[in-house]
Amino acid sequence: MDEDREIARLHKVFRTIRELVRDRGYLVSTAELEMSLDEFRETYSKNRHIDRQSLIFAAGRENDENDKLLVFFAEDESVGIKPIKRICERMIVEGVVKGILIYQKQLTPSANKVVQELAPKYQLELFMESELLVNITKHTLVPDHEVLTVEEKKTLLARYRLKETQLPRIQRTDPIARYYGLQRGQVVKIIRPSETAGKYVTYRLCW
Template identity: 60%
Template sequence: MDSEAREITKLYRAYKTIHEMVHDRGYLVSQNELDMTLSQFKDKYASAGSVERESLTFLVQKKDDPADSLLVFFPADESVGVKPIRKYTERMSSQEVLKGIIVYQKNLTPSAQKVITQMAPKYLIEIFSDSELLVNITRHSLVPKHVVLTNEEKKMLLERYKLKDLQLPRIQPTDPVARYYGLRKGQVVKILRSSETAGRYITYRLCI
């Protein structure tokens, strides 16, 4: 396999994982996108033998809240600087979208990282490299099922066990699974593990 073919395959896998990710976060994603094969990806995006990364950009809306939209960007530059970040936030502003994900090739410059930090909390921009998305970690047999609780479900959980949220075990926002689900400070995730004795073992973790 030549380098161009390897690059297309790598980008296809990242494209698939990012669609699965936003779907698992509750955004509307078509089944055609989730089921897209490498051959279909090539026909749609690499008919000329390479992929124009910017053409992969897409917008999704939350199933239960159309006002909650998310834009996913695929920068063409190998090293992403301030200029594309400014361009993306301008697009987010024009489309009234407050959340974004940038899928980059090699790295983001320190200046770009700084701009993303400065944009928060108005614009919440997450970053993932192609390499991080080659495999969907939540589909791995060793990773238990995670379910992000709604605010109401969190309230009911704390009331049921008469707990303060800080009494729950914790998960860092930098944890790979926390990043996958876009966990924010104060959110609680339910973790379901298999147990030979109990059948299923449930724990909860607070994002801090």
Template identity: 60%
Template sequence: MDADLQEITRLWKVYRTIHQLCHDRGYLVSQADMDMDYEQFRTQFARNNVVDRSMLMFLVQKRDDPTEQLTVFFPDERSVGIKTARKYCEKMIAQGIRRGIVIYIKTITSSAQKVFAASSKKVEVETFQEAELLVNITKHQLVPKHVVLTPEEKLTLLQRYRLKETQLPRIQINDPVAKYYGLKRGQVVKIIRASETAGRYLTYRLCL
């Protein structure tokens, strides 16, 4: 397989996974985008066997709050720098979009990350390397189902078991599953595992 076809295959997998991720975070995403096959992707985005990454960019809205929007960017440079980071932040601010995800090819400079951090009061930008999204880790048979609790559900949990949140087991914010769901420090995730005796076994973890 030549380099162009390898890139098309890679981006097709990434494109499907990022749409599944957005869906799992509660955004409106079409089933067609989550299930898009290789030939459909190639026809739509890879004319002449070259993917136009600017066409991959998309905007989604939360199912329960259309005013909460998320933009996903696919920069075409192998190393994302300050210029691109500023461009994305400025675009989001101008359009009133609070959240963004940047999917980069190989690297993102520390200076670009500082731009995102400095803009965090106005926009929240997450970054994923393409390689992190080649497969949907939550669909792996060894990864149990994770459900992010709302603040109200978290409070109910702590009151029911008379716990302080610091008494809960922990999940690190850079854990691949935590990153997939966009967990923030202080959030609690419910983990549902199959159990031969009880049918299912529930545990809870606090993101730190």
């Protein structure tokens, strides 16, 4: 029973992280996005156990072969320096500067320090499995978000004759900012329904 619950739990994480990667503009197959629990169990479960290493995957963009993302799953409940260094080595070997590490319970202070030292050359984002059980962007109270390109940001500021510091802010630690991988200086467009205008649009600067 515990094994079945764990498999069902990891299936939710599996689905959410692929939705997150897709929503950032990377290529993810429809088969992976729509994989049922039974298909997930058949594909990844051996003796009613999921080897988290088998869940590791890479994703690229259709129009930019140099922009790739590696997603790692930590096997140990507590992640120390050694797993982080193995991740770094793989990113270096594959020429990838963006990564996401999904861990079970905690990172040691020394592992956290290594991750911080990687920046800004290597971006390794950290998500706990429990944070990915539900896709927060699908909540009925969360409006649609669109991350602006550099050109779209320039057009926005020019149109309204604004400096970027005049825009309302969203913190990098905000759950939505983390979902979309917002970096400092990026602008996100927020679209809310409006009874009078049909929709109400605002913008926030990641800070």
